Amino acid sequence: MAPDQSAGGPWGPSEIPTTALLTDHYELTMLRAALKAGTALRPSIFELFPRRLPTGRRYGVVAGVGRALRALRAFRFDEESIRFLLETDVVDRPTADHLADYRFTGNIWGYPEGEVYFPYSPLLVVEGSFAECVLLETVLLSIYNHDSAIASAASRMIVTAEGRPCIEMGARRTQELSAVAAARAAYVAGFEATSNLEAGRRYGVPTTGTAAHSFTLLHNSEEEAFAAQLAALGEDTTLLVDTYDLETAVRTGVRLTEGRLGAIRLDSGDLGEVAKQMRALLDELGATRTKIIVTSDLDEYQIAALSGAPVDGYGVGTALVTGSGHPTCGFVYKLVARADTDEPGAPLRAVAKASTGKVSIGGRKYAMRRLDDRGIATHEVIGIGDPPESDHNDRPLLVPFVVDGEIVHGEDLTTARERHRAALAELPLQARKMSRGEPVIETQWIEPDGDVVTEASARTGLE
Structure with missing residues (x-):
């Protein structure tokens, strides 16, 4: 299924589940009371x-506009939803009858x-x-507060990266569906790609990834692991080089590719100092075009601290998907004007x-x-x-x-x-x-x- 970027949603037209119960109990009790009061x-x-x-x-x-509009399109009270609301006495029968015909008709x-x-x-x-x-209060706030928090953090990271690409890789550090939304929000703010395949399927966000330490540990030697990765993914791949000894790993990767290795990834240690050492080694070995990608619990401050290091890109996880210390934006949804009657065209105050x-x-x-x-x-x-x-x-x-x-x-x-x-x-x-x-x-x-x-x-x- 082609990604639905325009409405920001994961479902095809015939697959949309209801989003109506992604809400708080009191939204329905307010409606129940207002219907009874005639307001x-x-x-x-x-x-x-x-x-x-x-x-x-x-x-x-x-961020989250497209996802919110998709949620609005699916905001319908189906038979199962209404049965649940009646059985739990959230609504009475008149309110249930009103909800059965709910459609947002406003602006x-x-x-x-x-x-x-x-x-x-x-x-x-x-x-x-x-x-x-x-x-609509709860579903709109939940989408906007989450996605805008991620996008706001991502934007700061893009600013400090100063043109170097950033990759979102935080799926293992948040709830599984939040991870998909986070990848989308980060992409809006300027991240180049995500490790999350579902974000690629749903939203068309470019995906990327190569190998973890377990792949190296699977093989009898680091050279054997590198050779297997290169055979499968080509010389332009990125080798994770800090499973054992850094210098040995870099020398092995360069030798196996005759200096044509795409990139190395550093995931531990003093990243700035290690990047300088590995850049010097790569250049000494003739691998002047091999890039250096760094990961390991980065945030905007650490990215800024690496601005003078020979780093070509960043992989960011935990800090990004948690809003870098601010996981919500504090948005609120308030009534700011209303009429005194329900007559169409009644003046608002x-x-x-x-x-x-x-x-x-x-x-x-x-x-x-x-x-x-x-x-x-x-x-x-x-x-x-x-x-x-x-x-x-x-x-x-x-x-x-x-x-x-x-x-x-x-x-x-x-x-x-x-x-x-x-x-x-x-x-x-x-x-x-x-x-x-x-x-x-x-x-x-x-x-x-x-x-x-x-x-x-x-x-x-x-x-």
């Missing part, structure tokens, strides 16, 4: 956004995949009845919560990236109720994903990768620093009366 069909707007970036981060990366706008984001960026704006929109430290900002949002005359971003500008006025080069950020219930947004991962490169290049140079810092650009809100409020001046009121 469930009120026109509403929900917003998915971050209140802040993970501590010390200067920007975030949007969704969002930041496209690969875009960067900042505090309070309205990453998704979901418009429909309360009954339609509230049920802004609503917001005022909980200490968890304040939301009421009103439908519009967003753009403000750029200076050099095309460098200066602010994240969010209009409340109306689109903010733009000058000649400001860039709108929200694009339509769903119109009247029909998914209208679809793109391949190459487009998302290109978008991320462009968005990252648009940021001030401070965005590339690995030291802890504040968001590299400030968020501004444009109120309905045209007043401008910055995040710094609004912080007391927001938090």
Whole structure:
């Protein structure tokens, strides 16, 4: 089956299971109570956004859009799901009858995949009845929080790699399906390939891999193992050279290929120092084109520390698939506007919560990236109720994903990768620093009366 990159999903049209129970119990009890109260069909707007970036981060990366739209397409309550909900008294019969006909018929706008984001960026704006929109909260948050955390970590690693390729290889360090999603998110942020074959099948992410230490240990000698690998995979393969003695292994690999060995992989020790020693040895042996790939619990800081070493590529696992210390983005999904009746076209009014430290900002949002005359971003500008006025080069950020219930947004991962490169290049140079810092650009809100409020001046009121 050809990979479905446009919608980001693993299933063919006739194989889509329901995603409706990938949700929290209280989404259904809220619906049950709202149906009984007669408020469930009120026109509403929900917003998915971050209140802040993970501590010390200067920007975030949007990922999971395609997977979320695929999940929306499969969000249906089949007979088995409804039977379970009735048997466990999550819903009553009137609610079950409502769910049997559930289809999202509203509109969704969002930041496209690969875009960067900042505090309070309205990453998704979901418009429909309360009954339609509230049920999507958990599945949207679970996809966005996971995939964007991975993409944000991956982007930092790509920045510190300074053009050297990075390979995702963290499948053994996370839950099996999370590993597939992580490989996809890392690819969006600029990783070249993954070790995960299911990510290749589902999403078309390039896959790569050669051999582990067990392959060397299987054979009677390292030379025998290398010869077997070369016979099967060719001289352009990568030999893992630190099972026994490094220098002996490198000399053996070069001799067997007459200097044409594709690459060696270093997986232990002081990688920077070892890479220098092995580069000198390879050059001495005439294998000047043989590359050096390093692995072993790398993160963005270790990659940065290796910037001066003769390293040609990095394999990253644990740190990547756990968000490099930030496995979630802290996104929330809040009701920001609703009507007082369920009449079609009823006027919406802004609503917001005022909980200490968890304040939301009421009103439908519009967003753009403000750029200076050099095309460098200066602010994240969010209009409340109306689109903010733009000058000649400001860039709108929200694009339509769903119109009247029909998914209208679809793109391949190459487009998302290109978008991320462009968005990252648009940021001030401070965005590339690995030291802890504040968001590299400030968020501004444009109120309905045209007043401008910055995040710094609004912080007391927001938090």
